[in-house]
Amino acid sequence: MLYMVEMIVQIPQSLDPELAAKIKLDEKEYSQKLQRQGQWRHLWRVVGEYANVSIFDASSNDELHTLLSGLPLFPYMQIKVTPLANHPSSIVQE
Template sequence: MLYMVHMVVNIPATVSPAEADEIKRREKAYSQDLQRAGKWRHLWRVVGEYANVSIFDVASNDELHTLLSGLPLFPYMQIKVTPLANHPSSIVQE
């Protein structure tokens, strides 16, 4: 199942720069592992925001929730999930 996920990050000022850097390092490693596994299919930065739009390809809502809640930045994110379906006019069908 494909999902479009919009993530907005807001790390509070109470998190030290060193701690924020460590969280971001773990976030990068985790997200890259999911990309290599084919679960996180696309990742785009939203211009002018500390945010991204991503496409996930997972088996279920529960799997997506597990992956998202495992993100090191998860406690500092606002996340909007949109399930996707094939469009009949698309020349590429997933």
């Protein structure tokens, strides 16, 4: 099942800069692992914001929740999830 996931990152100014750098590095490694596994299909940056729009492929809502809650930046994110369905006019069906 495909999901559009919008993420806005809000790291507190008070967070230790070294800890923030470590969390960001862990986030990059985790996100790239999910991309290589085909679960994180697309990742786009939102221009001018610390935010992204992504497409995830997960077998269920529960699996998606597990993937998202595993993000090291998860505690600092606002996340909006939209389940996607095939459009009847699309020439590509997933």
